[in-house]
Amino acid sequence: MERNKLKALLEAIIYVSEEPVTLDQLAAAFDGVGREDLRAALNELVVASQASDRGVEIRQVAGGYRMYTRAEHHDAVRRFVRKQKPPLRLTLPALETLAVIAYKQPVTLPEIQQIRGVNAVSVIKTLLDKALIVTAGRKPCVGRPILYRTSREFLLRFGLKDLSELPTLEEFEELARASLGETAEASSGGGIASQPARADAGSDNGN
Amino acid sequence: MERNKLKALLEAIIYVSEEPVTLDQLAAAFDGVGREDLRAALNELVVASQASDRGVEIRQVAGGYRMYTRAEHHDAVRRFVRKQKPPLRLTLPALETLAVIAYKQPVTLPEIQQIRGVNAVSVIKTLLDKALIVTAGRKPCVGRPILYRTSREFLLRFGLKDLSELPTLEEFEELARASLGETAEASSGGGIASQPARADAGSDNGN
Amino acid sequence: MEPPYSVQLETYEGPLDLLLDLIRKQEINILDIPIARVTQQYLDYLHKMEELDMDIAADFILMAATLIYIKAKMLLPPDPNAPAAEPLDPRSDLVQRLLEHERFKKAAEMLQQKQILEAASWSRPNPEGFEHEEGELVVTLWDVVKAFQAALNRPQLPPPLDIPKEELTVGQMMAEMQEILRASAGPVELERVIERYSTRRALIVAFLALLELIRLEAILAVQQEPFGPILLRKHKLFDVVFARADKLEAVDTQYQ
Numbered sequence: 190m191e192r193n194k195l196k197a198l199l200e201a202i203i204y205v206s207e208e209p210v211t212l213d214q215l216a217a218a219f220d221g222v223g224r225e226d227l228r229a230a231l232n233e234l235v236v237a238s239q240a241s242d243r244g245v246e247i248r249q250v251a252g253g254y255r256m257y258t259r260a261e262h263h264d265a266v267r268r269f270v271r272k273q274k275p276p277l278r279l280t281l282p283a284l285e286t287l288a289v290i291a292y293k294q295p296v297t298l299p300e301i302q303q304i305r306g307v308n309a310v311s312v313i314k315t316l317l318d319k320a321l322i323v324t325a326g327r328k329p330c331v332g333r334p335i336l337y338r339t340s341r342e343f344l345l346r347f348g349l350k351d352l353s354e355l356p357t358l359e360e361f362e363e364l365a366r367a368s369l370g371e372t373a374e375a376s377s378g379g380g381i382a383s384q385p386a387r388a389d390a391g392s393d394n395g396n
Numbered sequence: 397m398e399r400n401k402l403k404a405l406l407e408a409i410i411y412v413s414e415e416p417v418t419l420d421q422l423a424a425a426f427d428g429v430g431r432e433d434l435r436a437a438l439n440e441l442v443v444a445s446q447a448s449d450r451g452v453e454i455r456q457v458a459g460g461y462r463m464y465t466r467a468e469h470h471d472a473v474r475r476f477v478r479k480q481k482p483p484l485r486l487t488l489p490a491l492e493t494l495a496v497i498a499y500k501q502p503v504t505l506p507e508i509q510q511i512r513g514v515n516a517v518s519v520i521k522t523l524l525d526k527a528l529i530v531t532a533g534r535k536p537c538v539g540r541p542i543l544y545r546t547s548r549e550f551l552l553r554f555g556l557k558d559l560s561e562l563p564t565l566e567e568f569e570e571l572a573r574a575s576l577g578e579t580a581e582a583s584s585g586g587g588i589a590s591q592p593a594r595a596d597a598g599s600d601n602g603n
Numbered sequence: 604m605e606p607p608y609s610v611q612l613e614t615y616e617g618p619l620d621l622l623l624d625l626i627r628k629q630e631i632n633i634l635d636i637p638i639a640r641v642t643q644q645y646l647d648y649l650h651k652m653e654e655l656d657m658d659i660a661a662d663f664i665l666m667a668a669t670l671i672y673i674k675a676k677m678l679l680p681p682d683p684n685a686p687a688a689e690p691l692d693p694r695s696d697l698v699q700r701l702l703e704h705e706r707f708k709k710a711a712e713m714l715q716q717k718q719i720l721e722a723a724s725w726s727r728p729n730p731e732g733f734e735h736e737e738g739e740l741v742v743t744l745w746d747v748v749k750a751f752q753a754a755l756n757r758p759q760l761p762p763p764l765d766i767p768k769e770e771l772t773v774g775q776m777m778a779e780m781q782e783i784l785r786a787s788a789g790p791v792e793l794e795r796v797i798e799r800y801s802t803r804r805a806l807i808v809a810f811l812a813l814l815e816l817i818r819l820e821a822i823l824a825v826q827q828e829p830f831g832p833i834l835l836r837k838h839k840l841f842d843v844v845f846a847r848a849d850k851l852e853a854v855d856t857q858y859q
Contacts, residue, residue, distance in 0.1 A: 193449040201451030201465040202476050208483070218476045242400040242444075244408030255726055258408040263723035265405050268425065269413045270725055277718060281711065282616050288710035304703060307617030307662050314571040317745045324744055326561045335563055340743070347714055348721035356713065361706040412725050486742050488750075489798070495751035512754050514798035554744040568748050 190222055195230045199254075200247070203234075209253025209345075251344035252351055277319065277346055286312045287321060291343070292358055295325040295336035313337065321346065397429055402437045406461075407454070410441075416460025484526075484553050493519045494528055498550070498562060502532040502543035520544065528553065618666030619704040621648060626701070633701060636694055638677055642670040673697060757795070771805065774855040776812035777821075780835075781845045784822060790834035793824065815854055819844045 190198075202218075203210050212231070216224050231247075231254060238246040245256050258266050279287070282305075289304050290296055301309045316322045320342045327333040344351065409425070410417050419438075423431050438454075438461055445453040452463050465473055486494065493516050496508050508516050523529045527549040534540040546559070556562065615621040625644050626633055646667060652659050676693040692698075771779070783791060796813075800806050813835075816822045821844035826833050 196449040197451035197466070198469055198472055199451065200449075201469045201473050204452045204463075204465060205473055205477060206480075208480075214476075214480060218472075218479060237449075242403040242407075244404035244406065245411045256411070257724040257726050258412060259404075260720045260723035262405055262408045263725075265425065266408045266412055266725060269409045269417065269421075271412075271414045274722070274725070276722060279715075279718075284711035284714055285707050288707045288714055291714070292707070292710060304700075304707065305617060306619035306666070306700070306704065307660070310570060317571070317743075320743055320745070323555070324561075324563060325555065326557055333560075335567060346721060347717045348724075349717065355710075358706050358710070361709040361713075362702065412727050414727075484742055491742055491746055492750040492754050495747045495749075496754055498747055499751050513757065513795060554747065556744070562744075563748050565752070568752055 190219070192226075192230060192233075195219075195222065195226070196234055199227075199230055200234055203247055203254050203256055206255075209249075209251045209255040211253040214253075248348075249350040250348055251341050279315075279319075280312075282307075283312050283315055287316055287339070287343070290316070290322055290337055291339050291352065291355060294338035295328075296338075297328050297334040297336055299334060301337075397426070399433075399437060399440075402426070402429065402433070403441055406434075406437055407441055410454055410461050410463055413462075416458050416462040418460040421460075484528075486526075487519075487522075489514070489516075490519045490522050494523055494546075494550075497523070497529055497544050498546050498559075499565070501545035501559075502535075503545075504535050504541035504543055506541055508544075617660075618645075618663045619701060621645065621663070622666070623701055623705060623708075633698060636698065638670065638674050638694060642667075642674050645670055669697065771808055772855045773808055773811045773815065773858050774852055776808045777816055777854065778845075780809075780812055780816060780822070781841075784835065784837055784841070790825070790836040793833040793835055796835065811858070816844070821845065 198219075199215065202215070212224060212227060215227050215231075216222075219227065235247050235249070235254075237243070244258060244262060246259060247254055248257055249255075250257075286301060286305060286309050289301050293300065293304070298309060298313060301313070313322070317324075320340055322337050322343065323340045325336040325338040328336050339352070343349075349355065405426075406422065409422070419431060419434060422434050422438075423429075426434065442454050442456065442461075444450075451469055452465055454461055455464055489512075492512060493508060496511050497503055500507065500511070505516060505520060508520075520529070524531075527547055529544050529550065530547045532543040532545040535543050550556075551558065613624070615624065622641070622645065625631075625641055625648075626636065631637065631641070649659055649663060649667060652663075673693045780796070783796060793813075797806065797809065800809050813822070813824070817824060817838075820838045820840040822841065823836050823838040824833055825836065
């Protein structure tokens, strides 16, 4: 298939699809087109949608491709949106518990509570209710506790391509050490870590 | 406003709007921008969206501007959409009936209706159609009613290895209590999984 | 000594938050915590909570015990019989937990930033009606669990009658409504009642019966919030109306 035609079709499919469209789905739908060609065409679409005169971008999220307006346009766009998505309000303890699950998954309630140092039952229920986490079987140990992991909804709500897009915990460690006054080691290898997360440090008290 | 930024904003607004967006609406939204500038920017958007590698075009319709996929792509788009396995969707009565079957299986229609207090015939049919439940012989009692149990598809859809991975009612109650603000003293998950697995789960129809 | 009620106490979600705050505010090196001092400050905080009659969660007490244990261990000479390979600092477990806790706090902030950005962008799926059925929900296992609990908690209605509903008159239907309300402890959702009838005729008869009962002030239909479920409950004349069989029959003659 001609590249331009392929790109046009891909754009149309991503536009109408309710869920992020995965490469697997596309490969199954376009019989004669190789995965490499699909990937290349998708990349071109993603890049083209970043142009400064474009208001709708194609992004990778939750393992697929999806269209979005840009966050920086939200003031102008909001008044035209008919169906507002219900805001996701999470308390700081809920966010911290979610972070523990995101990084340690699959993980059990006792393990979460060990890390957090507090009872986490009600927070777990909140996260289940909001479908940000799901159960993931049971751990084969004494008591067979339920395992929890983050859901697709989590990736969607937090705009993540997949879990590997999360910064590593080591990166946070550098940051944490630095902020706890343990300056000696932090300065040696802190270069990579401090960049992305610095911006949001100190927003602690914002809530 | 810079022309490219204006075009990006207009594209985003047309994308999120469910109805065609009129020039009047846009003029009201963009205070400092003249109608001529708006019209020119909109024309540029319309023309750009006709490029051969674009699959979503902006058209003037019913006195406003709106996005459309191109007619020549409709067959391909429809084929793609139809092929996708949509996420599992159930009405509330269907969900509840499924839950009763999951926890009480194998179970008969009269027993289900006794618990739910309502007629469940049409809902059972839906669940059979979606292959979430299957029949499991007849109960050896008066009238020999048909028994129902959950299917392999049910396990797959909910990511369960087997039925013993279903959260037990005790586990559920701990979470439910927590939501009532009654901070259950689950000292590090002490209350969890007091009964490892429901002994009755699927015992007679080994999955 | 400050008067007890003027004390302003920050609230902490758990003991690790409290400890981290103590350490951070005093710019203490986390790898070399002055355990005696921090333990004292920690206990002071718990005492203040007590003075304010605040409940102290078990988690806080447990941590106090841990701190005291570490403090005691640091005063003791190393156990000569211990395997030589591990001259472990008694604080190291705690330090690891604090560091990990701090990491997750940072991770939570990062998630929050991502979520804010995500909430500011819109996707408009299915703009041209390549649609699935309406009114259905995407369900998870958790929804199944909750649905079962809901079914168990609902007041049990008598099982639907076996006699064909087509046969019921308005008066008999009123009697059935009475049974339903009498059998349940509290109000009954209108939807639960309606669901019992599948034929058009039975539904019409059921509605007529409900309207009659509302008119006679035997039952009351209330809606506690907009779009909320409509609840049926016994009204002031509930017992009076149903005590008189002739009243129900009189209704039937009206509808002949």
